[in-house]
Amino acid sequence: MARQTDRIDLASSAPGTNRHLLVHCYGKPGSGPKAYLQAALHADEWPGIMAVHHLLPLLDAADAKGLIKGEIVVVPYANPIGMDQRIGDHVPGRYAFDGSGNYNRNWADLVGGAAPRIKGRLIGDAAQDVETVRAAFREVVASQDARSEVAQLRKVLMGLSCDADYVLDLHCDGEATMHIYANDRHRDIATELCLDMDSPVLLIETTAGGGPFDEANSSPWWRLGDELDEAKDLPHACFATTVEFRGRQDVSDDFGAKDAAGLYSFLCRRGVIDDVVKPQRDETFTAFLHETDVMHAPKAGFVSYALEVGTQVKAGDLIATIIDPVAADPAEARTELRARTDGIFFARVDTRLAAPGVTIAKVAGKTPLAHRKEGALLEA
Ligand SMILES: [Zn+2]
Structure with missing residues (x-):
């Protein structure tokens, strides 16, 4: 099935202006694990955009050979609002000019809305319960108010990611080696990601705090059990991670190609693509926050x-x-x-x-x- 590319228009924030997101979709929903990738949520962090630029041809080739076994959703630039926030020739990124704060904090908590929707509906069958919960998450996001352009952006991104098995949020630091954040509950998968991506550092959190995008997607799976006894045994069905692609200036075709190969290998490792896993290193240094x-x-x-x-x-x-x-x-x-x-x-x-x-x-x-x-x- 060929790649489908959709354009999602955001609400015009001022007369005569319009911004939009692109969303590339591969595979068939429900046919296998779903991976969601987005780049540059902070708007001034572009190495992830370069990685996606090099990943898309790999995915197109895999798709042409029928190797995509699940679903892959790619948002190549996640924050057109932030990229248009300029001061002179500088794009400061990170914080919304509308006063709503850091783009990667305070993401909506799905737990409160999902708990009443799934109450009495879990049957103890992991696969079916996961689908029930994902349907509830989709409903919660669909019911969110999105009055401003930034709120709408958040709603769109969360709507695309909230039912994924794998959420990869592609960021970068000021000047850095690659490093990857993940929850302790997913340490094994995160370690594999580090080896595939050639990340020398893995940072493990038990609770990240602050409501970043990755945790907003992953933590409802274990926090629903605090609200509902019947949800205590739910699998931790969403591995969500923040990948820090080195430093802000590390935008190049060489890095992009290398990082795309790492992402591709991880998607193969997790059964989203039926192709060869090619890790780029043997070990990583793991530290708690x-x-x-x-x-x-x-x-x-x-x-x-x-x-x-x-x-x-x-x-x-x-x-x-x-x-x-x-x-x-x-x-x-x-x-x-x-x-x-x-x-x-x-x-x-x-x-x-x-x-x-x-x-x-x-x-x-x-x-x-x-x-x-x-x-x-x-x-x-
Ligand atoms: Zn960031």
Whole structure:
């Protein structure tokens, strides 16, 4: 069955303007596992768009050979509103200019709406119960109000993803090695994804917190049991992940082709495509979020990094120096930031002028860190 490409118009936000999403669909709904991929939800994170650009021909070829056994839904750019939010020639991304906040936070919670819809309808047959729950999720999303253009965008994306077996949300960091976020309940699948994608770091959360898109899709499967006894044994039927495709400037055909090959391999591994699995590495470094050190700028100043991302570090190693040009004595201008755990220095900011409190570095470690908070992603 040939690829179907749909255009979904968003509500016009001002007279004379219109934006739309493209949605590419492969396979047949219900014929096998459903995978959903979207790129650049944060609008200023484009490596995932490049990966999708290189993935589509692979999917077209697989489709032509009849290898697609499930359903694949691809949104090549998930946030045309954010990509059009410009200040001069800069696309700041991340936050909606309409005041509704971070594009990847506070996604609608499906649990409250779904629980009454499935009450008394689960029969203890996993496959059938999963379908019952997915139908409820679709109803919940369809019933959502979407008054603004941003709300409509959210509703469309969640409507496409909420019944998927696999949700891959493609992001990037400032400057970083590839790293992947997933829930502890899906650690095995996430590890396989890391090997397929050549991701050296896997970050595991028990509760991500903040309502990111991936967790909004995956966590209802285990949180429904808090509302309904009969839902306690539901399978964790949606593996949802945030894939951080290195740094914001790592947009190239070479990276795109490599990342597309990784995504394709993962889709084969999970039986969505009947083709050969080709992992790109043998192992990955796995850390819980509370084992991942997040270093903040203690004051305003210029940032000089001592190390490149991807470097193995020991606690005490110098990561960066913040230089305060306001200090009268240059000798007193320098504040050193040192690793507080052994591990991998995997991400750093892509500006060199830091405001106080800005995240300067992330180091994935192997031991819990007392200063890290659970359920706040890597933001606290
Ligand atoms: Zn992002």
